[in-house]
Amino acid sequence: MSNVVPSGQPTGPYAPTPGRAQPASPVGRVVRQASDGWHEFAGRFDAQRVPLAGAGAALVVAGSFLPWAAFSGFPGKMTLSGYPGGVRAYCLALVVFAAFAFHRRAGGDAAGEVASLGMLVVTLYTVLAIAVEGGGLVNVAVGGWLCLVGSVLLLAAFGSQPRDEVVEPLPPGSVWLQLLAIVVVIGLMLMLVVEGLSIEASNQFVAFLVAIAFFLLAAARVGVTAWFQAASERQRMITIVAALLSAAVFPFTQAGSNYWLRVAASVGVFAAVVVGLNIVVGLAGLLDLGYVAFFGVGAYVGASLSGAEASNLDVHLPFLVVLVIGALVAAGFGIAIGAPTLRLRGDYLAIVTLAFGEIFRIAANNLDGTAGPKITNGPNGIPGVPNLELPGGFNFGDSHELFGIELAYFANYFWAELVLLVFVILVFVRLNNSRVGRAWVAIREDETAAAAMGVNTTRLKLLAFAIGAFLAGAAGTLNAHLTTQVSPDSYKFDESILLLAAVVLGGMGTIGGALLGSAAIVVIPEKLRFVEEKRILLFGVALILMMRFRPEGIVPNKRRQREFHDDTSGADATSAPPGSPVATA
Amino acid sequence: MTPPRARKAPATPPPPPEPQPYVPPGDVVLHADGVTKRFGGLTAVSDVDFVVHEGEIVGLIGPNGAGKTTFFNCLTGMEDPTEGRVTYRGQVLSGAPHEITKMGLARTFQNIRLFPNMTALENVLVGRHSRTKAGVFTAILHGPLYRREEREGERQARELLDFVNLGQHANALAKNLPYGDQRRLEIARALATKPGLLLLDEPTAGMNPQETAAAMQLVRKIRQQGLAVVVIEHDMKFIFNLCDRVAVLVQGKKLVEGTPAQVQADPRVVEAYLGTPATGEAS
Numbered sequence: 001m002s003n004v005v006p007s008g009q010p011t012g013p014y015a016p017t018p019g020r021a022q023p024a025s026p027v028g029r030v031v032r033q034a035s036d037g038w039h040e041f042a043g044r045f046d047a048q049r050v051p052l053a054g055a056g057a058a059l060v061v062a063g064s065f066l067p068w069a070a071f072s073g074f075p076g077k078m079t080l081s082g083y084p085g086g087v088r089a090y091c092l093a094l095v096v097f098a099a100f101a102f103h104r105r106a107g108g109d110a111a112g113e114v115a116s117l118g119m120l121v122v123t124l125y126t127v128l129a130i131a132v133e134g135g136g137l138v139n140v141a142v143g144g145w146l147c148l149v150g151s152v153l154l155l156a157a158f159g160s161q162p163r164d165e166v167v168e169p170l171p172p173g174s175v176w177l178q179l180l181a182i183v184v185v186i187g188l189m190l191m192l193v194v195e196g197l198s199i200e201a202s203n204q205f206v207a208f209l210v211a212i213a214f215f216l217l218a219a220a221r222v223g224v225t226a227w228f229q230a231a232s233e234r235q236r237m238i239t240i241v242a243a244l245l246s247a248a249v250f251p252f253t254q255a256g257s258n259y260w261l262r263v264a265a266s267v268g269v270f271a272a273v274v275v276g277l278n279i280v281v282g283l284a285g286l287l288d289l290g291y292v293a294f295f296g297v298g299a300y301v302g303a304s305l306s307g308a309e310a311s312n313l314d315v316h317l318p319f320l321v322v323l324v325i326g327a328l329v330a331a332g333f334g335i336a337i338g339a340p341t342l343r344l345r346g347d348y349l350a351i352v353t354l355a356f357g358e359i360f361r362i363a364a365n366n367l368d369g370t371a372g373p374k375i376t377n378g379p380n381g382i383p384g385v386p387n388l389e390l391p392g393g394f395n396f397g398d399s400h401e402l403f404g405i406e407l408a409y410f411a412n413y414f415w416a417e418l419v420l421l422v423f424v425i426l427v428f429v430r431l432n433n434s435r436v437g438r439a440w441v442a443i444r445e446d447e448t449a450a451a452a453m454g455v456n457t458t459r460l461k462l463l464a465f466a467i468g469a470f471l472a473g474a475a476g477t478l479n480a481h482l483t484t485q486v487s488p489d490s491y492k493f494d495e496s497i498l499l500l501a502a503v504v505l506g507g508m509g510t511i512g513g514a515l516l517g518s519a520a521i522v523v524i525p526e527k528l529r530f531v532e533e534k535r536i537l538l539f540g541v542a543l544i545l546m547m548r549f550r551p552e553g554i555v556p557n558k559r560r561q562r563e564f565h566d567d568t569s570g571a572d573a574t575s576a577p578p579g580s581p582v583a584t585a
Numbered sequence: 586m587t588p589p590r591a592r593k594a595p596a597t598p599p600p601p602p603e604p605q606p607y608v609p610p611g612d613v614v615l616h617a618d619g620v621t622k623r624f625g626g627l628t629a630v631s632d633v634d635f636v637v638h639e640g641e642i643v644g645l646i647g648p649n650g651a652g653k654t655t656f657f658n659c660l661t662g663m664e665d666p667t668e669g670r671v672t673y674r675g676q677v678l679s680g681a682p683h684e685i686t687k688m689g690l691a692r693t694f695q696n697i698r699l700f701p702n703m704t705a706l707e708n709v710l711v712g713r714h715s716r717t718k719a720g721v722f723t724a725i726l727h728g729p730l731y732r733r734e735e736r737e738g739e740r741q742a743r744e745l746l747d748f749v750n751l752g753q754h755a756n757a758l759a760k761n762l763p764y765g766d767q768r769r770l771e772i773a774r775a776l777a778t779k780p781g782l783l784l785l786d787e788p789t790a791g792m793n794p795q796e797t798a799a800a801m802q803l804v805r806k807i808r809q810q811g812l813a814v815v816v817i818e819h820d821m822k823f824i825f826n827l828c829d830r831v832a833v834l835v836q837g838k839k840l841v842e843g844t845p846a847q848v849q850a851d852p853r854v855v856e857a858y859l860g861t862p863a864t865g866e867a868s
Contacts, residue, residue, distance in 0.1 A: 427725055434724035434731065435710075435717050435738075438703070442711040445700035452661060452694075454686035454715025454778050467721065 042159030053112075053157035057095055059150025060119060064092040066143030069130045086204055087126045090211035091147050094119045097218060098154060111221035113158035118214025119151035122207045129203040170227040178231040182239050185228060190246040194253045197260050202528045247418055251411035252403075261410035262482070263526050268417035269479045271518035272424040274502045275511065276471030279428060281500065282509035283437060284464035285444025286342070287350040289496050290357025294330040294469035296364065296491035298476020301326035303382040303486040304375070319388050323477045330473020331466045338465035342458060345447070357496050364488035381487025388416065388481050396481070413482055420478055424471050425511050431467070432509075440464055494536060501539045505546060507553025516554050607830065607844055611639025612674075614782050614813045615690075619669035620659050622652070622837075629655040631837040632669070637782060642804060642814045644828035644845075646821070648858060652837040653817045654695055657784055661685055661692050673782065687715040691780035693771040695787045695817070701760035705751055705770050708759050709742040712777025742777060749773040749803060765796040772803065782813045789820050801827050825849060833857065 045052055068088065098115040127144045131137045172178070192212065199205045219225050232239040251261055273295050280288045305325060307316030317325070341352045368378025376382070388396035396412040431437045439460050442450040451457045480486050498521055506517025525535045546553070617635040621628065630652040637643050645653050658664040660671055662678065662685040671678040678685050691712075700708050717738060723731040746752045749769040754762060759770060768788055775783055785804070789797045797820060804814055804827060818824050824831060825845040832842040835857040841848055848854055 430725045430727065431721065435714060435719050435734065436721060436724055438707055438711050439714050441703060441707075442700050442714075445702060446698050448663070448682075449694065449698035449700065450711065451682040452663065452686060452692055452698075453712050453774060454683045455711065456681070456683045458681075463721065 039159055042156050045156050045160040049157045049160050052153050052160075056116070056150045056153030056155075056157060057099060059146045059153065060091055060095040061150075063123075063143040063146030063148075063150060064088040064095075066146065067141040068126065068144040068147075069134065069139060069141055071134050071139055087122060087207045087211075088143065088147075090122055090207060091119050091151070094122075094211060094215060094218075095150075095154070097215065098158070108222055109158050109161035111218040113155060114214055114218040114221055116151050116154035116158055118211055118218065119147065120155060121214065122211050123147045123151055125210065126203070126207055133203075169230075170223050172227075172230065172234070175235070178235050179238060181228060182232055182235055182242055186239070186242045186246050190250065190253070193250070197263075197523075197527075199527075202530065205527045244418075244422065248415065251408065251414055258408040258410045261408055261414045263523060265410065265414045265417045265482055266479075267519050267522045268414070268421045269475050269482060270499075270502070270522050271515050272417075272421045272475040273472050274499055274506070274514040274518050275421075275424045275428050276468045276475070277499050278503055278509060278514055279431065279440075279471070280464050280468035281503055283432060283444065284440040284461060286461060286464060287346070287353070288465075288468070289350050289354035289493070289500070290337075290360070291353070291468070291472060291499055292491045292493075292495040293357045293360035294334060294472035295476040295479070295495075296360055296486075296488075297330040297333050297469075298326040298473030299480040299486045299490070300364065300376060300382070300476075301329050301473070302477030302480035303385045306385055306480065308382050308385045319390070319477075319481075323474055326477035327470045327474035330476065331470035334465040334469025335462060338462045342461045342465065354493065354496075357491075357493055361488050361491055361493075364491070376488070379488060381485055381489075382480075383485040383487075385480050385484045385486065388412070413478075417478060417482070420475060424475070427467070427471065428511065436460065436463065497536070498539065501543055504543060504553060505539070507555040510553070510555050512555035513553045609638035610641055610829070613637070614639050614641075614674060615660070615815075616672045617656075617660065617669065618671070620656065620666045620671060621668040622655050622659050622664055623667045628837050630659060630666070630834075633834070633837075633839045635832060635839070635842075637813045637815055639781075639813055640808060640811060641830065642808055642816065642828045644824040644831040645815060645817045645834060646819070646824055646831060646848075647834035647840075650836075651834040653834050654786055655837075656834065657692060657786055657815075657817065660784060661690055683715060686778050686780075689779070689781035690784065691775035691778040691782075692784040693768070693775050693786055693788060695790065697764075697767050697771055699759040699767055699771055699774070702758060704756050704758055705746060705762065705773075706739070706742055706755040708770055708774045709745050709777045710738055712774040713738050713742065714778075716777075716779050745773045745776055746770075748776070748806070750799075765792050765799075768792065768800070769803065772807075776807070780812065782815065783807060785814060785816045785818075787817055787819065789818060789823055797823055 065088075094115045098112040098119075123144065127137075127140050127148060130140050130144065133139075196205065196208055199208055216225065250264060273291070276294075277288065277291050280286050280291065302322055304313045305315055305317050305322045306319070337353070337356050341349060341356075344352060364376045364381075365379055367373055367375040368380075370378075390396075394412075396409065396416070431440075439450065439455045442453065442455055443457050443460060447457055483490070502517035502521045503514065504517075505513075505520060506515070507513025521535075521539065613636055615635070615637040617633060620630055620633045620635070622630040633656060635656075645656070647653050655664060659666040660678070662680060662682040665679075673685075673688055673690060676688060678688065678690070700711060703711070717734045719728075719731045719734045722728070743752065743755060746755050749772055751762075751766055751770055751773065754766065759767065762770060768791075772783075772785070772788065788804070789800050792800060801823060804816065808814055816824065816828065825848075828845060830843065831845050831848045833840045833848060833851075833854050840853055840857060841851045843851075
């Protein structure tokens with residue numbers, strides 16, 4: 001046959017039959033075969049595991065209550081004894097978890113090991129940070145050393161156990177238990193967010209993130225995360241309502257200052273754009289490297305039509321009208337760009353969209369009345385976008401009192417952004433579960449086959465582009481008010497890359513991933529000032545690490561998770577071949 | 586029609602096959618008229634006339650590289666024929682593949698082209714795309730049209746999966762299905778487009794004898810639903826047991842067309858596959 005198009009699919013007439021679907025989480029299969037050097041070494045302590053674990057736990061607990069630093073400059077009141085503040089609390093939480101994990105059920109040892117490793121990393125990092133800030137290891141007080149030794153002992157105790165056990169999924173439990181778990185976990189998440197935001201020192205914030213990461217990894221080892229995922233899926237409405245409520249009460253918490261509300265609102269806007277991009281990239285599989293341009297179109301429309309001093313259009317329309325106009329104009333741009341370019345596939349489309357993003361930025365820089373019509377004011381942009389005002393005279397610039405609590409005025413924007421985000425998520429989820437969403441995924445999977453099955457590929461790709469642009473444009477109009485000014489520099493190529501990074505980092509095609517990825521990309525540079533100037537570099541490194549260790553993203557789409565981990569059919573991706581010896585000493 | 590018993594060539598080979606009366610079961614469904622496809626200097630398909638009637642199973646055979654798949658592609662709009670035209674129930678087939686699918690032609694692929702990371706059910710649901718209308722707004726609002734179509738779609742998709750005996754794997758990812766199941770899923774997906782004519786490109790490639798027998802049953806079952814079927818296949822037993830008529834394509838040209846008995850008896854077919862007896866030991 002002269003014209004067989006290669007499908008890129010590994011099946012041929014003689015391809016072996018692939019294995020059945022297996023969950024990629026450790027639940028339901030062998031956690032890990034202990035055959036690496038560390039487990040062979042740790043296996044020697046099998047006989048002493050109980051005293052080792054006891055001593056280790058005692059040391060960590062004792063260390064948590066003793067001072068870690070000999071000088072008072074370090075965050076978290078590390079000089080106080082009898083008070084497990086700052087980083088010490090994370091070690092304490094991890095050791096409590098490890099105690100629960102200790103031989104409770106299959107996978108408990110693996111979980112304890114991860115938790116111990118978390119303790120070790122957190123302690124080591126803090127001890128080094130204290131030494132660096134204080135100018136020498138002398139400044140590390142007794143508590144730090146105790147925790148360090150204790151976590152090593154715990155690591156050895158947990159590591160000495162064989163890993164060839166099968167983790168059974170946890171029983172689903174009663175509805176009340178599930179509801180309780182959902183409420184507790186979501187409440188805990190809100191607490192952790194507030195706690196994390198109120199951490200001022202970068203060092204402690206890093207330790208905080210590391211501790212949470214290890215905690216989640218450890219919880220996954222005993223099947224707790226899988227259980228929670230299943231429970232939240234079963235009680236979907238409750239989970240959604242609880243998550244929304246906890247997000248809505250955020251302005252009432254101690255983190256509800258104008259500053260953090262502004263950051264949170266930026267996360268929301270960023271997330272809305274990321275979800276929109278997820279339609280284009282995650283569902284339809286069209287790599288768009290100039291997506292931020294649509295966001296910029298929306299922002300310029302928003303700034304121009306809202307009665308800003310510098311606006312070149314002397315109109316002031318109500319915000320909801322502006323929102324719709326901005327979204328529609330952006331969608332128009334999406335169609336205008338998409339119509340001629342969507343014949344291209346893959347890399348070619350990426351290059352063209354990249355060029356479009358640049359054209360937008362350069363055009364915005366030049367439409368200043370000298371090089372072209374005066375629309376964007378060139379590099380100066382449009383400053384002084386006024387506060388939002390709702391028809392009832394509700395001004396977003398005023399602070400309001402609610403339930404007897406004086407709220408920072410940015411709470412208004414936070415809630416507006418929340419509404420926008422919910423709308424965007426609703427559009428994404430509902431389209432994903434529809435005829436249109438299935439056609440998009442089909443196009444992503446195999447465009448030729450999709451066309452042969454009656455999918456009008458050109459039209460649907462254009463639709464994906466238009467809807468993605470529409471959502472970005474809507475988010476852009478709100479963002480113009482949020483940042484009070486619009487300038488071409490905000491819509492550079494870097495921003496498109498960050499948006500894509502959020503999509504990939506969080507997990508393609510999922511809402512949780514988009515939210516988490518956006519939060520990481522916006523909050524981490526805010527929190528860790530030293531990250532800000534190197535953020536592209538650091539996110540690049542993070543992406544490379546993700547591609548190596550978790551290509552499906554932090555919050556994987558079920559489909560993609562199976563895509564990346566299914567070929568292992570039952571064994572962990574990092575596990576040794578089945579024949580290798582199990583180090584039980 | 587009497588089943589041909591004379592499998593082995595008779596002692597005296599009858600030089601020209603006599604035109605036996607063959608009564609097509611129904612009206613003309615597909616009519617390819619002088620279809621030619623050239624790729625630069627290469628003529629992959631040359632002036633092929635081809636007719637399929639309602640309720641008929643027609644086989645298309647030929648050595649590798651004879652142009653069978655290219656001919657299929659010309660029928661389904663994936664290639665535009667350089668010359669000639671194809672009509673389906675009197676309408677000229679032209680335009681994009683999705684339009685032709687909507688008119689009533691569905692196909693499977695020689696190298697399976699499922700949507701590997703979608704479930705079996707979703708694969709079939711994609712096949713229903715051209716027969717449903719729910720757009721963006723009704724999907725976002727979960728309007729009545731959306732709800733009706735989703736409910737109806739899932740019911741029909743499950744029926745189709747049961748029809749090809751894949752009902753219990755509805756939620757398995759397509760790529761995780763065994764090879765034979767993937768072939769049948771592709772057929773279910775094609776049937777979901779509600780075709781009047783089904784084009785199967787090597788449906789039994791890579792199958793074991795049991796699976797091949799099951800595939801034959803399946804194709805017969807499809808015909809019972811009133812569809813016409815065109816099959817490309819290299820498995821001669823499959824073709825000659827299944828088809829009402831067989832066309833042989835050699836080097837882009839239609840060499841012979843007739844009932845299985847006629848085609849089997851035709852020395853030109855033997856020659857096309859095995860070469861001329863004069864070249865020696867070919868047997």
